[in-house]
Amino acid sequence: MPIWALYKVYGPSEYEGTEGENVEVHIVVLGDIGRSPRMTYHALSIAKNGGKVKLIGYLETELHADLRNNANITIKALPPPPKKPQFLPFILFAPWKVLFQVYHLTQLLAYGLQPAEWLLVQNPPSIPTLAVAVIICYYRNTKLIIDWHNYGWSILASTKGAGHPLVFIAKLYERFFGHLGHLNLTVSDAMARQLERAPYSIDRPIVAVHDRPAAIFQPVMSKQEREAVLSRVLPRAEKDLVPSIMDGSMRLVVSSTSWTPDEDFSILLDALTQYAAAAGPPVLVVITGKGPQKAMYIQRISALSDAGRLPNVRIVTAFFEDLQDYAKLLACADLGVCLHTSSSGVDLPMKVVDMFGAGLPVAAYSAYTSFAELVKEGENGRGFETAAELANLLTQLLSPEGRTALYSLRKGAIKEGGKRWDEEWESTVGLIMNLVAIP
Incomplete structure (x- = not known):
């Protein structure tokens, strides 16, 4: 399906003819915003094209200067998750950490902010981001975009082992909630093809949006x-x-x-x-x-x-x-x-x-x-x-x-x-969100 056709299906009809005006987007990074360049670039591109962004995540390192100085971007900090005590096994600590994250993320998205047209979430981490996002979007009539950077279960398997019971649970969880987004973005064509096939078999639109360098990265010539x-x-x-x-x-x-x-x-x-x-x-x-x-x-x-x-x-x-x-x-x-x-x-x-x-x-x-x-x-x-x-x-x-x-x-x-982020983003996500006019 061409990108412009996705806009016809998923674009906000009430904003037709006013590209970028009044489009509200919430972006969730259940991690350090300062070390999430792709989500930072999403926020900057939305703001550049007139959208209003609430960027949600942890503030652990210095933010990109353009984020701090952009009138169209508001940073909403989540309280940092609890640290695991050395004496406590991971399998006992993990549920407490997840409940902590569920509470604060739900409080902010459901009660702390007005409903948005779009909710863009980074995956992974999958737990609890995907479940909270799906529920919030259902009750607030918000369209959910899942930006697949990797798989949460595969990262967990790299540290806990493929046979760990939590890996099995994480895989089932990610497959189930991964079906419920309105739109899926991937970092590679190979990932897009994989999501289309079993065991994921996602039948919602999947668009590969390759990472591209921001304008700050330039060759030093002299x-x-x-x-x-x-x-x-x-x-x-x-x-x-x-x-x-x-x-x-x-x-x-x-x-x-x-x-x-x-x-x-x-x-x-x-x-x-x-x-x-x-x-x-x-x-x-x-x-x-x-x-x-x-x-x-x-x-x-x-x-x-x-x-x-x-x-x-x-x-x-x-x-x-x-x-x-x-x-x-x-x-x-x-x-x-x-x-x-x-x-x-x-x-x-x-x-x-x-x-x-x-x-x-x-x-x-x-x-x-x-x-x-x-x-x-x-x-x-x-x-x-x-x-x-x-x-x-x-x-x-x-x-x-x-x-x-x-x-x-x-x-x-x-x-x-020479292939830059703005060009890649505007020809895909920007069109779908109705922030960029169809050429």
Whole structure:
């Protein structure tokens, strides 16, 4: 079904002829808004086209400046969920956490806000978001859009094991409530096809809306600008390396992560020890982000350095409160590394999208179905599955002999990054919401 036809079915007829005027959208992120770039981009696109947005979620990190300063966007903070005591088993703590979330989310959506035309929810987390959203939309005559980033049950299976009883329950729950949205958005074509087939068999419209970089991610073109950015954004202890990075005697690699189990950073560390043993050119590796496993990996990095196993490799961690600094760092790097492994096999890593927007070629873990929708082997990046393969790629691309290949990949990354979020969003979601006129 073409997008304009979906508008005829799901578009708000009372607003026909007044695109964008009075369209109210509630967006629910049952997570940290500051670390939910796709939902942030949804909110900014709706507001840009005249819609009014209530953006609902946790306030744990700094918000995008454009969110804070947009008159069409109102942030509604949810109280942070309780932390699990170490002595309490997960299976006993989980119901209490869910009840806490159900109460506060229902209070806000049912009593704290006026009904909206659309309710857009991020999935996962599925529990309790989908159930609350379905009930609220039914009683408030609101149209529900489920934005499928991944599957909640597959993420749970990656930590609890596929045979865990909670995984079985989560899978049934997600399949049932996933049928009840008016519209489904997916991050990949592979996910859209999967949702159409058993066991999901969703018979409501499904539209793939690929992640695209925001305008803040741009290639750094001049030597002067690159040097100025590096002098500003690198950690203080590494600023003395700027001249070596600028003259190419030291290479700069960036990897971003949320430090969670779905990204096995031991692959990168093992690859770097093999790269060091092969005496590759000196390299500075900047790992950005924060999350639960960060302290564990910092200890491993220190142990490797103290043991002399990283003689020509310097690894630092950083977290950028200002997204612009992160975007500039990507543009200054020689290579990006992505370790996203995909619990479902059909999602795509947003971090690679941002790297392409900054003109940065990638080496990315590739053993999942949807990988080729984003990374074109030999055109804008290279894929690997093992630490040995990643070490080989680093040796090939960061050596003087690999400059031509790396330059070619950079051109491909710039080309892929030229496809921007606004263009993708306005040709799909914007039309359906009647925020953009049918061409």
